[in-house]
Amino acid sequence: MMKEALIQNLDIKKLLSGSTTFTIVDLGCSVGPNTLFAMENIIEIVENKYHSERLGSKKLEFQVFFNDLTANDFNTLFASLPDERKKYFAAGVPGSFFTRLFPCSSIHIAYSSSSLHWLSKLPVELQDKNSPAWNPGRIHYTGAPEAVVRAYANQFEEDMVMFLNARSQEIVGGGMIVILMPGVPDGVLTHDVGIALTFLGSILMDMVQEGLLKQDQVDLFNFPHVYPSVKEMTRLVEKNGCFEIIKMEQRNARTNTEAPIDIESAIMHLRAFTQESVANHMGTQIVDQLFTKALQQKSRFSYMLYSSGIEIGVQLFSLLKRK
Template sequence: MAESISPMNGGSGTYSYARNSTWQRNGALIVEDAVKEAVAESLDLAKLLCESNTFVVADLGCSVGPNTFYAMETIIGAVQQLKCDRSLEFQVAFNDRVGNDFNTLFASLPEHGRNRNYFAAAVAGSFYGRLFPSSSVHIAYSSASLNWLSKVPEGLTAEGSPAWNAAKIHYSGSSDAVARAYEDQFEEDMEVFFRCRAQEIAAGGLRLFNMAVVPSKDVQHRIASLFTFIESILIDMVKEGVLAQERVDSFNIPIVFPWVEQVRRLLEKNKCFEIVKMEKVEIAGKRDSKTSVMHIRAGLEGTLSNHFGSEIVEQVFERAIQQQHNLQVKHIDISSTGIFVVLRRN
């Protein structure tokens, strides 16, 4: 990942991802039964492992927990239900960007041998590149992390470019050229991502993921309204002389919400994986406006601070809490469409 893009807030404090990630956890919980079913129906354990007794699971974009622990326990529990003529040992590779708070992640790991039945390792680095030796991973999993691009799309910060996104921080509500720049970056990233996973996942292994999507190209994701809210605060600070206009003009959130058929087309383009399942999931729920602001802070504070500085960002979120009423409703409907995908390595 580009250095300007930061991982989720670390630690276990008030603004940490660990305490402000129930949106993401709900999305993972909704597909929990589907994960178990995918393992039960699509994994040939004897063929996959041959003579090895070690089963490797990777969580790509694990952040700091506890969501990743629940997901890994679900996958390993499902594998243990399969018939196997030998005793297996499990290795979990927790992957995220280099700046991720792996200290907090590992400090909160359940005790091995009592409440944890796997060996744990950290693999730091962007998943838009190689992370593991060839054919060494048996199940690769990720939840929500593929909505993050590898970098801000080209042209968004260049004055005179058709995709110059002046006074905006996301493609929501921006020009078609800006939206296309995000689309192009997403498609480029997905091609790299699946090419790398094709090298790392053993033949017969699974790639499981869920991500937020929109049903069609012309639909805006509900979460994008929160980006627009943060954008309005930054513009107010420009008008007050607290912040320079060019600082806002040169900032864009590298998150995309692709449409369902776009994802399907990209998966079909990759010939290394068989699409076992691709199903829509509806993630229902409401959050009060303060909780919504806290979730956005946990996810975006580091990226915002890299660009604007911590003092400015502190002001942004102070204003966000003070201006909650500008979110129009006391409880924000965060119901959204997601997809759960099961791929098997050919």
């Protein structure tokens, strides 16, 4: 999808304006190797288009910026760069992608995969026991009252406004943003990742009942994820007004949607993206206990997934073009 859309919509001659340096950024790169595969794919697409259109005899040079929060392990990322890498110059850019990271009109393609559904911060209402959005006994908006859902949605909108405003200044006219993130059908709130978080919350409540955690430790812990629909993302992009929507659609990340889910692998995936947050809030000693119990309760997780009636593995793919 990305290859097709970029080949059809990238005006490389206009983007380069006589230069031979093409700049790409991965926003939310983590530690690899997925970011390396993605950057190499984009470079290959751009190179092939450049040569097929016979735009010049000079070879393109690529600058790739790897961006993530300052706590990201950039040492591991850069240690994993292949020794034979000759296609691009690499640099790390620490900082939140909800703020400006680059000079005006300096980026040709921005890419973000499995990152933009993370909120910049938890809605403040979730920390207030007197607020309608107080969320006791749960760690996410899945299955929560409307006030909780609204608090998450408002924070996601605030974040997207900041993200798009920053990118509108950094991306050159005609440049692209590629976004891949968990998404839901219009009018639906539940995503399988949200169900996984609900399952995790239920295990935490079991630990409260067993005296291993205090109730407040769970009540004050909310996971900062939002899974938008095509309709919601379209509204926010149109509100910004600086980008044309080239593609905005749902796809399923699973190669075989009929295949059964490997529940143990799903729980290990859940651990991979939640354990740091759990440890920071509840202590590192809780993590092993929590996920040992989660594996012991895997049949409960399986039931929650399959009884939900939702399609498992839905992703939202967006390709935006700077006007």
